[in-house]
Amino acid sequence: MDLTRAMGWLPVSQYINSPRAKPAALHIWHTSDYIAALQNAEASGNVSDAVKQRHSIGTHSNPVFPEIFRRPATAAGASLLSGELLRDGGVVYSPAGGTHHGMPDRANGFCYLNDPVLAILSLRRQGVHRIAYVDIDAHHPDGVEFAFADDPDVLMLSVHEEGRWPRTGALTDRGVGQVFNLPVPRQFNDTEMQYIMDQLILPKVIAFKPDAIVLQCGADMVEEDPLSRLSLSNNAHWAVVAALRPLSDRYLVLGGGGYNPWSVGRLWTGVWAILNGNEIPERLSAEAENVLRSLRWYGNRRGKNPPDHWFTTLRDPRNPGPIRDEIRTRVNAHQS
Numbered sequence: 001m002d003l004t005r006a007m008g009w010l011p012v013s014q015y016i017n018s019p020r021a022k023p024a025a026l027h028i029w030h031t032s033d034y035i036a037a038l039q040n041a042e043a044s045g046n047v048s049d050a051v052k053q054r055h056s057i058g059t060h061s062n063p064v065f066p067e068i069f070r071r072p073a074t075a076a077g078a079s080l081l082s083g084e085l086l087r088d089g090g091v092v093y094s095p096a097g098g099t100h101h102g103m104p105d106r107a108n109g110f111c112y113l114n115d116p117v118l119a120i121l122s123l124r125r126q127g128v129h130r131i132a133y134v135d136i137d138a139h140h141p142d143g144v145e146f147a148f149a150d151d152p153d154v155l156m157l158s159v160h161e162e163g164r165w166p167r168t169g170a171l172t173d174r175g176v177g178q179v180f181n182l183p184v185p186r187q188f189n190d191t192e193m194q195y196i197m198d199q200l201i202l203p204k205v206i207a208f209k210p211d212a213i214v215l216q217c218g219a220d221m222v223e224e225d226p227l228s229r230l231s232l233s234n235n236a237h238w239a240v241v242a243a244l245r246p247l248s249d250r251y252l253v254l255g256g257g258g259y260n261p262w263s264v265g266r267l268w269t270g271v272w273a274i275l276n277g278n279e280i281p282e283r284l285s286a287e288a289e290n291v292l293r294s295l296r297w298y299g300n301r302r303g304k305n306p307p308d309h310w311f312t313t314l315r316d317p318r319n320p321g322p323i324r325d326e327i328r329t330r331v332n333a334h335q336s
Ligand SMILES: [Zn+2]
Pocket: 137, 138, 139, 218, 220, 256, 257, 258
């Protein structure tokens, strides 16, 4: 958001502070015991072994931290509010959302609440019925699939790295015929993503005629991300953001994963530009460059000597490549 403001793209009239969700509002999907456990962990700064066992809080992947309730409850508040804001149509962008691994009664994969699920339920509450959920994070949205695998009115499309945690999201999961998972191999490139978009994502969304689209736009499929082994440029994400826009009257774009602060900031600032029709300049202004130069990334070799274009541009060089046979075969499996 600092970078977006430095670009001159975020007037106060377009920005809303997210309200923190109240526990009662979270009970539409999360259990009251679990919400109370998160609040207690925030108040006390630790959890008992029993709570750790039962709710997966205080583990390596779901550590206790000072804002363990407030932070996720604020992103969840944005997703709940989005359902109301989109009732009569529009576009909402909530980059702090996209915590797609959260489960009803436990934390999972550094997701304490599942704000995409809450967004979909909030849309439903406003009378918005048919919802297409598209997820282009490197990880499979196991929490969202758990919530809606049996719901014929939630189309579920996910592209994610094969063999990567949480190791769910098989090509053969079909839900009640509306679940389409596409695990992709290492070195996944821009041309392959374009192919999947044209052959799978867009046709399925168009045929579904959604009343709303929710896009989880995680930034961890890009080449420079330290967790995944995929190789997209941010152009590939932006193409999906742009292509989905005209396919429904209501569009919620969420963030998600992303573990390189420069690629996250550049990608998600570009998402806002795409949604607003702003032209992305070749070279950033000094003010925008300063935001990127002030970022720090400790504990990773890529943070030591960042290449200059991480400071001076938003757009990555494109990464085209061959469309591998396994990609074609898997897309075909969903077309029959
Ligand atoms: Zn991820």
